[in-house]
Structures are given as C-alpha cells and as structure tokens.
Amino acid sequence: MSNHSNDKLLLEAKKIVSQCDRCGTCLPVCPLFEAKNVEASSARGKNVIARALTEGGLEPTPEMLAKVNFCLLCRACVDTCPSKIATDEAMINIRQYLVNKTGAANTKYKAMGGILKSRGMVKLTAKTLALLRKLGLGSVFPHGMVPEEYTRAHFLAAFSGPAALGQKAPPSDVAVTASTRVAYFDGCGMRMMFPEAAAETLKLLKAGTQPMVKDNVCCGLPHLAHGLRDEFLELARKNISIYEDADVVVCDCASCGGTLKHIASYFANDPHWKDRAAAFSRKVMDLTEYLAKVGYTPRQKVDAIFTYHDPCHLGRGQGIKKQPRDLLRAAGKFVEMKEADVCCGGAGSFHMDYPDIASTILDKKRANIEKTGAAIVVTGCPGCLIQLAKAAKASGGKFKAMHISQVI
Amino acid sequence: MISEEIKKKIRGIVGAENALDSDLDRFGYSYDASFVPLLPAKKPDLVVRPATTEEVSKVMAVAYEHAIPVTPRGAATGRTGGSIPLQGGISLSLERMMKIVELDVNNMMVWAEAGVRTIDLYNACAAKGLFYPPDPASWKFSTIGGNVAENAGGMRAVKYGVTSNYVMGLEVVLSDGTVLQTGGKAIKNVTGYNLTSLFTGSEGTLGIVTKVLLRVIPMPKKRGTLQLMFRTLDDGCTAVHRMLQSGLVPAAAEVMDRFCLEAVAKHRKTQHDPAIGACIVIEIDGEDDEALALQTKRMEAVAKECGVYEFRVAQSQQESDELWAIRRGISSAIASILPNRLGEDISVPRDAFPEVVRRIATIAEKHKLTIAVYGHAGDGNIHPSILCDLSKPGEEERVHRAVEDLFDVTLSVGGTLSGEHGIGITKRPYIAKALGESGVKTLGAVKQALDPKGILNPGKIW
Numbered sequence: 028m029s030n031h032s033n034d035k036l037l038l039e040a041k042k043i044v045s046q047c048d049r050c051g052t053c054l055p056v057c058p059l060f061e062a063k064n065v066e067a068s069s070a071r072g073k074n075v076i077a078r079a080l081t082e083g084g085l086e087p088t089p090e091m092l093a094k095v096n097f098c099l100l101c102r103a104c105v106d107t108c109p110s111k112i113a114t115d116e117a118m119i120n121i122r123q124y125l126v127n128k129t130g131a132a133n134t135k136y137k138a139m140g141g142i143l144k145s146r147g148m149v150k151l152t153a154k155t156l157a158l159l160r161k162l163g164l165g166s167v168f169p170h171g172m173v174p175e176e177y178t179r180a181h182f183l184a185a186f187s188g189p190a191a192l193g194q195k196a197p198p199s200d201v202a203v204t205a206s207t208r209v210a211y212f213d214g215c216g217m218r219m220m221f222p223e224a225a226a227e228t229l230k231l232l233k234a235g236t237q238p239m240v241k242d243n244v245c246c247g248l249p250h251l252a253h254g255l256r257d258e259f260l261e262l263a264r265k266n267i268s269i270y271e272d273a274d275v276v277v278c279d280c281a282s283c284g285g286t287l288k289h290i291a292s293y294f295a296n297d298p299h300w301k302d303r304a305a306a307f308s309r310k311v312m313d314l315t316e317y318l319a320k321v322g323y324t325p326r327q328k329v330d331a332i333f334t335y336h337d338p339c340h341l342g343r344g345q346g347i348k349k350q351p352r353d354l355l356r357a358a359g360k361f362v363e364m365k366e367a368d369v370c371c372g373g374a375g376s377f378h379m380d381y382p383d384i385a386s387t388i389l390d391k392k393r394a395n396i397e398k399t400g401a402a403i404v405v406t407g408c409p410g411c412l413i414q415l416a417k418a419a420k421a422s423g424g425k426f427k428a429m430h431i432s433q434v435i
Numbered sequence: 436m437i438s439e440e441i442k443k444k445i446r447g448i449v450g451a452e453n454a455l456d457s458d459l460d461r462f463g464y465s466y467d468a469s470f471v472p473l474l475p476a477k478k479p480d481l482v483v484r485p486a487t488t489e490e491v492s493k494v495m496a497v498a499y500e501h502a503i504p505v506t507p508r509g510a511a512t513g514r515t516g517g518s519i520p521l522q523g524g525i526s527l528s529l530e531r532m533m534k535i536v537e538l539d540v541n542n543m544m545v546w547a548e549a550g551v552r553t554i555d556l557y558n559a560c561a562a563k564g565l566f567y568p569p570d571p572a573s574w575k576f577s578t579i580g581g582n583v584a585e586n587a588g589g590m591r592a593v594k595y596g597v598t599s600n601y602v603m604g605l606e607v608v609l610s611d612g613t614v615l616q617t618g619g620k621a622i623k624n625v626t627g628y629n630l631t632s633l634f635t636g637s638e639g640t641l642g643i644v645t646k647v648l649l650r651v652i653p654m655p656k657k658r659g660t661l662q663l664m665f666r667t668l669d670d671g672c673t674a675v676h677r678m679l680q681s682g683l684v685p686a687a688a689e690v691m692d693r694f695c696l697e698a699v700a701k702h703r704k705t706q707h708d709p710a711i712g713a714c715i716v717i718e719i720d721g722e723d724d725e726a727l728a729l730q731t732k733r734m735e736a737v738a739k740e741c742g743v744y745e746f747r748v749a750q751s752q753q754e755s756d757e758l759w760a761i762r763r764g765i766s767s768a769i770a771s772i773l774p775n776r777l778g779e780d781i782s783v784p785r786d787a788f789p790e791v792v793r794r795i796a797t798i799a800e801k802h803k804l805t806i807a808v809y810g811h812a813g814d815g816n817i818h819p820s821i822l823c824d825l826s827k828p829g830e831e832e833r834v835h836r837a838v839e840d841l842f843d844v845t846l847s848v849g850g851t852l853s854g855e856h857g858i859g860i861t862k863r864p865y866i867a868k869a870l871g872e873s874g875v876k877t878l879g880a881v882k883q884a885l886d887p888k889g890i891l892n893p894g895k896i897w
Contacts (some may be wrong), residue, residue: 048469048770051512051576055552065455065484065532066463066511075466075473076459084474085462094459109767 029371030166041081044074047112053104058370059097062387067094070104070114071101076315077121077254092125099377100252101339101370116270119252126254127309136253139376143215143245144258153219180231197406210239210273212266212287212311213281214246216409217430224412224430228279228314231432234323238277241269246283250261263290264300267307276307279314279432281338285345287311314432315350315407325358325435333434334401334426336415340406351407353433358435362399366391385414393418399426407431437524441501445483445525448493452482453531459680461829464526467511467518468573470777471860477519479526480507486531488606488614488645495643496612498525498890505610506892507639509550509581514778515639515859517585521894527643529580535559536646542620544603544650549580549643556649566654567593571855572763581645586636588855590687590718590762593679593813595652597855599635604648606636607641608885619647635879638857639892641885655720658686659727660755663738664745668692668713668808669789674741675715675812676786683733687718688813689762692792695769695809699761700766711744715812723863762809766820769807773822777834781845782854785815794844795819800835816854842868858896866897 053070054060060069067076073095079085100115108114142148163348211232217225232238243266247259267366270276278284288311294304312320341347348368355361372378372388396404396418404415404426416426446454455461460677461478480503485491498505504524511518516828520526531547535556540563541788547556552575553567560567570589571577577587583605588597618631620623634641656834665671668690675688691699691714700707704836735746749755770776783791791806810817819841825831842852842865852862852869867875875897882889 035520044775045773048766048776049466049473051468051510051573054510054512054576055554065460065482067459072463078475079462079473082474085459086478088458090457090459109764110771155599301520 034124036120036124037081037164040117040124043113043117044078044081045398047071047078047108048072048110050109052107052109053112053114054101056103056107056389058099058101058103058372059384062384068097068373070098070112073098074112074114074117077117078092080121080124084281085226087125089129090199092122092129093109095121096253097381098184099339099370099372100398101374102343103339103368106343116351122252123256124254135167136249136255136376140253140255140258141248141252144262146242146244149215149218149245153222156180156219157222169307202315206274207236207241208240208274209236209317210270210276211247212246212270212276212278212280212283213240213243214278214283214409216282217280220409220413221430224409224433225279225337226433227430228277231318231323231435232277233316234326238260238359239273243269246280246286248286251286252375263293263304266290266331267300267303270307270310271303274310275317277314277317278311278428279407279430280410281313281341281344281406282410284313285340288345294336312313313345313350313407315354316345316347318354318435319350323354323435325354328357329359329434331434332362332399332401332404333358333403333405334362334364334399335367336364336371336396336404336406336411338370338406338411339370339374342368351405354435355432362401364399364401367395371389371411371414371418373408373410375410378414386417389414389418392420393422397422402426403434404428405434437501437503438718440844441503442481443483443495444744445494447546448497449483449485449490453484453486453788455482455484456480458826458842461526461544461828463530464508465519466518467513467860469514469516469519469861470775471516471519475522477521477528479520482526484528488532488608490515491527491529491608491643491645492612492614492770494525494527495608495610496610499611499888502888502890504890504893505643507584507643508585509578510552510573510576512577513818514780514856515585515853515860515861517857517859517892517895518581521860524890529578529643529645532580533578538563538565538621543652544620544648546646546648549578549583549645551579552849553577553579561654562653562705562728563781564654565651567601567649567651568599569598572766578718579647579649583635583638583644583647584635584637585857586855588811588814588816590689590811592811592816592855593688594686595685599632600651601651602631602635602647603650605631605634605644606646608643608645610642610888611890614645615642620648622650636857638859638895640882640888640895641891643891655686656722657724657727658718659731659759660747660749660809661717661734662749662758663715663717663743664711664747665715666710666715666742666744666824668792670742671715672789672812674738674743677737677741679733679785679813681733681737681747683730683737685717685734685813686720687716688712688811689716691716691762691765692808694807698768698772699765702764702771702835703761716758718759718775721743725891734799761877763808765809769820769822773805773824775823775825778824779819779838779841780816780853780856781819781841781850782814782816783845783848783850785813787848787850788812788817791817791844791848791850793833795841798837798840798844801840802833804833804837808871811854814854815850821879839865860895863895863897 057070066072098118247262251259291305291308294300372385378385419428464482465476465478504522506520508518508528522533529549532550536546568591571587582598607615805822807820
C-alpha cells in the first residue's frame, strides 16, 4: 500500500467513488465513451481508476492524470447513476491530487489559469480578441477559439424587420424593489469571447434595476478543474469580498454561476470564511433564473424558431431548465431538440485539448439542432456558445448560435 | 506475459489502436459489476478489440498457437465475474461489433453482432412492431452477446422466458479460430446435438459468441402496472401462484420484502406503513385497454381472496414509471445502508419462494447479518442481498458461512445456485454441491472436447 492514501483529497474522492458498484448504468450516457468506447474513457472507468488509486492499487502517474483529464465534468453520469456518484467532484479531487503529486504535469493549465487569474490580463485578452474579430483574423486561431459573433442587431434585422430595430425595451412587469441591490458577475468567457452578449445582459438588468458592475475576478472553475485549487480558493475569497454589498449576483455564464453557487461547500471547514461563503453562494442567480423571478417579459416577439441547448452547468449543475425555455417561448417559436442536455463537447478547455473527440460530439449536437429546423440555437454559457458557433458554421448557415441575453 | 512479437501479430489483425497494453487501459478491463474485489487487479496482458468475426478468428488462432488465455467481454456488466481475465492473457472485448446484421420481419428473427446493446436491439425490433422480451436489469447497457453467454433473465421471464428461449442460432469462434454456425431460422430443427443451447449460458468457456440469431414476437399493444401491498410475503406469493394457476399471467411480478420497502422509504424520504410486509409490482400487457381492464379486475379478485392490503392501478405512464423506478432503485436503496452488499441470485421452484424467504431470515439471524430479499415472484428467482461491512473483523467469514447456508437451503428445496447471473467466479466453489460429481465430470468432458488447451475464460464455472 502506498503511503499517500491518507491525503485529504484522496479521502474526499474515496468517499465518492467507493460507493460505485460498477454496474455500468453510466456507460451509455457518457458522451466521451460514445466517442471513444474504451473503458477508461467512461465515467465508470475513471471512477474505478480513482478508487484503485485511493485504495493503493494504482500508482499516481502522468498516464493517470491524462485519463482523469479526459472528462467533460458534464454530470450526465451523475444524473443517471442509481447511487448518484459525483464523478465530476471525484475527478476534480483526483486531478488536484495528481498535480500536487506529479508536479509540473499541468503546465498549460497553469499558463491559462495565470491569465484568467489576473483581471488585467483578461481585459487585455478581451481587447486583443475583439481586435482580431474586427480585423477578421479570428480564424488564424485554432479550434474556433475566437468565435465569429452573431449579434443581437444581426438577429433583429433578420427576424423582426426594420420596425423592431431601435424599439425601446418595455419595462419589466414585476418591479424589483428599490432596496434590492443587484450585481452583475462579469465572467471571463463572456468578456473575452462574447462582449456583445454581455452588454445585452447588462441592458436586460437595467430594464428593471440599476445593476452594480464590479471589477470581479474569475470564478475559478478553470483552476479548480485542473488541479490549481489554491488559486481557485484565492479567487473565491476575492469575489466573496467584492460582492459583500450585493443582495443578488446575476451570472450570464452557466459555468460561473454553477461554480459560484458551490463556493460555500469549499469553505465549509474554514471558520473564518464559512459564513461569508455560504451567504455569497446563496445570492448567486443565473440570468434566466433572475428574470423568471422578476417576471421579465422579452423585449419583442419575433417570427423565428428557437431551439435551446442546456449547458451542463446550468441544467444538471443548477437544475435550471424551465426558465430559459419559457423565455424563448415568449420571444418566438420554440422547438425542443433531441438530447438537448447532452454536452456539446466544449467543457472549458476540453475542446482545445481533444479537438477530434470534441468535434465528434459536436457533430451529433449539430445534427440534432438541424433536425428541429430552428434558425437560432440559444444557450447560456460562453463555452457552449463557442462550440455552437462552430456547429453553426459547419451547418453552412442553416442556423445561428446566440446567447440567451441577445434574443429575449 | 505476451511477447512483443505476438502483440505485433495481433496489432496486424485488429490495428494498433485496438490492441491496448498501457497500464490503465489494461486495468479498465480487469473488473466487472460483480463483488469480486477490485484489488489486486486482474489485468489482462492485452486488450484486443476486434471489429469482425474474421478478426476474432485470426486472434483466436494466434492465442491457440501460443496457448494464451482469452476472456471474452461485452460491457462487463455481469454480476459473477464472467468477464474478469483471471489468468491475464487477452481480454477479448466485443464492444466494437455492434451491427444489427438483419431484421427479418417475415420470419420474425434478427441477426445481431455480439456487441449490440440489448436496448438497441429492443428498439430496432420495436420500430418494426416486434418485441424482444428478455430484460435483464442491465438491458440499457449490457450487450446481447453477454446476455447470451450468461443466459440472462429479467423481470419478464414469468411470461416470456429468458434469453435462451429466444436464441435460434449462433455464430461462434472456437478456441482454435474455427468459425462455427449453429441452429438457424428453421423453427423445427433436430439435426444433430443442440449446440445453440450448449453455447448459450456457457460463459465464454466454450467459444466466442460473435453473432446471435434471435426470434422475436409481436409487440404487445398495451401495458399496465399494478401495485399490490400485502401484510405478509406469504400472502403475496400465494396471490401470484393463484393468478398463474388460473391462467392470469403477469408480464412481470416483482416482490420486495419489508426490509426493502423500509430502505426505499428511507432513500426516498417517505414513510413506510408498518402494516405492509411485502409489495408486489405487476406488469400486465394485452391487445387493448379492455383486455387490460379485464385482467386487472380478475387479478384484483384473486388478490382480495389472498387478503391484499392495498391494490393500486397506475393511472398514467408517469405513475407506472414511478412504480418501476422504485423496483429498479432497490439495489441502490439497500446498498446505501451498509458499506458492502453481496447480491445472490438463487432460483427455486416457484412454490418454495415463501419457505426459502423464511429460512433466509433464520440464516440472517444465525449469522447476525442483515439480508434484504427481493426478486421475481413469478418465476422463483430470488435475490437475497447480504448487507455487511467487510472491514469489520470476522464479518467476511460470517458472510461466507451465510452464503453456504443459503445455497444449502436452496438446493434442499430443489433449487439452484443461479437463476440469471451465471456461476463465473463467485459461485464456483459451490458448483459440485449443485451438480454432483457426474454433473461436473460431464461439463469437464464437454470443455475438454471444445477447448483442449483450456485457454477460453479459464478459472470460471468450476
């Protein structure tokens, strides 16, 4: 037996994976197992590797880190598992453990994590990307890192006719009380990739309140997911402090929202931060969750067919499925696609690490979108939007991909 | 160990990407869904993933020449260790052979490759109005080849039988690579020994099943679900027996004992009515709503004669799904009570069901263990689950003795060790008790004839 089995991260992972009885229920729902049907690609395969590691039957190796990195953290397996084994949490713990153990293995995530950790760098990157877009140079970056954006203005011009352009947004039916202090969480993905959609989010919020715009930092998910837990905790503490004066924190990124809602659990044993973290997590809301709560009515109803892709971190991660669909039904015609909640293959930086697998997964998503006959596929996550924009391009113009804030 | 030279030969057959030998890839093929301990890992030396019968045949020829052990594998969802490569060698994974080769609507038969998922086969048939009834609990993720190799059962066995009742023919690769075809589409067939039956349930010890020919039946047009609560398990079993005797055949009749019901209630955060000692969930099917209503009425009458405490008819698909979700969720619900769960799979003459359940309670008491009981009341297949904590000193030994007692009781009433999971590794020590010396000898003679070098799934069954 190895002497590492008492490590706290391993113990946390062990608590989860020791409950797996290897039945195989998760096999058909894992998008990665479908794309690459080797046992170690499946949720069961990775959980059992984790279990053997925690029980001293396997040694921590770079090969193991590669296996546990090959996970979308999409929670499709968690949803279907009879024992609700949290594969994603186990993978995050094991990645962290292996990074601690094998040292420099995750250098590329460190580099990326470094950029996201610094707000200045995020702003700079956002500017660079905006410039590249303006110059039409986005395509020089591999794997659609700089998605071509289809803006709200394009959308209205295409579907509403000129009359709708410039039309003033009607005020929300339900007034948010004057005392509710609503703040916006400006996520890195939205800022860098989809600034136009982020601006629409702010406009939506302004329709009912005076949103506070903060100089927040990254939610920390990229760090947490790739073995940079200390950085994640540091970012979390900053965000908790930054939003202490807000009553509601609205996110237009599913992954940020999901992460921020879970921050409390990472500070449960920290006497200094426990209560502040819990209070923070409680006030985080997805944009659609917030809009549903205040009874928002879309600014226009257009003659367009929408379909909706559930971001993993919104549907399974936060249980928010109804609100975005209701909003879309009120904004146009809504058609449900098959397997709307299956991961698009984006999964943070997964699509850059495994472009072939990600594109196999995306092809299936594209076919499902095309079958609906929808003109617009809508989602609520910049990570998904990058993938869906690629799918839209691959479809040869059959549909466009947009953030929900741009169409409601 | 397999030499680099042999690996090279095999890579030449299936392609380099389908012959895996990295440590973690081999580890992935070292376990199944049984309670055979994960560690020490029983890793194969090489994972081979052929795509065609021809590739399987060539790989077997190499294995035969060099006497390399070969363990066939579907989705590794078996409960008795059948696909665990006990002696290393090759794990022959058929997961890439997933084509439905022919759906013959006129003859109502289907040829499918071994790696087709059972649910995909079911859906392909259903699209043509045809019905493949066997539904092992793992049917959404198990493969048809594995179902045939283990002769899997399921909940519908009471009315529709088990996998072997549908197998009409097989394509099998023998240990030396010879490709054999058994049976065929002729419904009556007494030409030679019934090799189809011999290979069905042979757990990969006699040959590699690469294709299966299955008969299917017309899809029942309507289905319904009933939930019957009884004060005692005896009452419930009696009700099911009387239904069957009077020609009322449920498509499934699943029983859960008091312990299971309490576990489910705890899992779902509901209250269990202490007056209820057993629950039976019944599926009925038929031509139309009237046929279902008539069956329901007659079943209710029989249930009342047997003192039913509560008789509920699911009013919607959603209600029906909920009732079956409770049944399917049992193993997880009871598994969450203690760290380890050892599920058994005894099968007894139908009328011995209540007696065996009573004796299981005595065994549990004697060995100071908790044993939950659920199973297929309609066909006498019982799944006693021993709940334990194997990290407690002495617990493993007590569990071991309880299992021995359990098998003794089963055999004493004319039952058998396994109804639908197979013998594999986990029930191997008890096979002589069940089959007797002559039985084991005869199995040995068959094995010797078909696998003279003993390379096919060594260490299983006996």
